[in-house]
Amino acid sequence: xxxxxxxxxxxxxxxxxxxxxxxxxxxxxxxxxxxxxxxxxxxxxxxxxxxxxxxxxxxxxxxxxxxxxxxxxxxxxxxxxxxxxxxxxxxxxxxxxxxxxxxxxxxxxxxxxxxxxxxxxxxxxxxxxxxxxxxxxxxxxxxxxxxxxxxxxxxxxxxxxxxxxxxxxxxxxxxxxxxxxxxxxxxxxxxxxxxxxxxxxxxxxxxxxxxxxxxxxxxxxxxxxxxxxxxxxxxxxxxxxxxxxxxxxxxxxxxxxxxxxxxxxxxxxxxxxxxxxxxxxxxxxxxxxxxxxxxxxxxxxxxxxxxxxxxxxxxxxxxxxxxxxxxxxxxxxxxxxxxxxxxxxxxxxxxxxxxxxxxxxxxxxxxxxxxxxxxxxxxxxxxxxxxxxxxxxxxxxxxxxxxxxxxxx
Numbered sequence: 001x002x003x004x005x006x007x008x009x010x011x012x013x014x015x016x017x018x019x020x021x022x023x024x025x026x027x028x029x030x031x032x033x034x035x036x037x038x039x040x041x042x043x044x045x046x047x048x049x050x051x052x053x054x055x056x057x058x059x060x061x062x063x064x065x066x067x068x069x070x071x072x073x074x075x076x077x078x079x080x081x082x083x084x085x086x087x088x089x090x091x092x093x094x095x096x097x098x099x100x101x102x103x104x105x106x107x108x109x110x111x112x113x114x115x116x117x118x119x120x121x122x123x124x125x126x127x128x129x130x131x132x133x134x135x136x137x138x139x140x141x142x143x144x145x146x147x148x149x150x151x152x153x154x155x156x157x158x159x160x161x162x163x164x165x166x167x168x169x170x171x172x173x174x175x176x177x178x179x180x181x182x183x184x185x186x187x188x189x190x191x192x193x194x195x196x197x198x199x200x201x202x203x204x205x206x207x208x209x210x211x212x213x214x215x216x217x218x219x220x221x222x223x224x225x226x227x228x229x230x231x232x233x234x235x236x237x238x239x240x241x242x243x244x245x246x247x248x249x250x251x252x253x254x255x256x257x258x259x260x261x262x263x264x265x266x267x268x269x270x271x272x273x274x275x276x277x278x279x280x281x282x283x284x285x286x287x288x289x290x291x292x293x294x295x296x297x298x299x300x301x302x303x304x305x306x307x308x309x310x311x312x313x314x315x316x317x318x319x320x321x322x323x324x325x326x327x328x329x330x331x332x333x334x335x336x337x338x339x340x341x342x343x344x345x346x347x348x349x350x351x352x353x354x355x356x357x358x359x360x361x362x363x364x365x366x367x368x369x370x371x372x373x374x375x376x377x378x379x380x381x382x383x384x385x386x387x388x389x390x391x392x393x394x395x396x397x398x399x400x401x402x403x404x405x406x407x408x409x
Contacts, residue, residue, distance in 0.1 A: 059191040088150055111138060163193055
């Protein structure tokens, strides 16, 4: 061991933050999404030619679990905190209120805030909302009254995390109030962040809120940006990775942000144990060995979800089709591969999408978490392997047909 290694200060053990609802040490691969959010904030922070507030669309941020939606909304909250006009942020986890509108109203306007509103004599009517606030802070407030109690003098940022957990009635009241307030000139930016089930939640609200919002889908990181999720935080502590070590980390995590943070945690432990500021192949292999049990526990729980919905064989077939076709597999291809393995292919497709097992983008269908589907095929026995092989054959056949069609043109 060199004297440099022996005297090296350890890398902070909590540098990487898997599943803690906190911002990662470096928000990798989200520059496009950050620009959209920053533009919405800048629009609300400005004025039009008549001196009125510019009102951006509501933001709908959705994607499979573990892709960093909460981290992105935390970034936006910090971004607006630096604005000179003194933004008023409200952050709510929908799991704390579910479908209860009264609970949602209490979270939107907690009693200390209501007391301030009463003391200052603010009234929702100044925003043209056509309602008055209750006379006492401890009286029952509606969702509309709570949202309308935000001051008109500064922009308000309302973030609803886990928004897919809002019930239909609470969603409808919140979104209708937001629509009316913003139409009356209230400087309000509403951000809804949730899993792909969020589309069902908003459509069940019996209004066109899904169509009216600015939708930002959030999938896995691409191959170009994923390495920076590990390299940039390590660089800040004078640490690095060799190329073969980085290759191992990328194969293990495949651009899934939660796995990147989890792998990073084990990597730091292995580097500190070796007292090394550079992760080489041996150190990274030790980190991978420690990472596998945690990854296995995660996949075990998700495979149980698949079994409950009868989606194990359809998911294996879909994964085979995606692998056989390559990049750009279509929804029609995936449905054709799944159909022999389920009674209602459209219902299972819907469930697999909403659970984040499969993820449809403009470029085609991909696995929400590739290693999860790999483990499904390996663990579910010969029937799952047969479904995978059949799907792979269909995918390869479609790829050959597409290539032949392109050549004929």
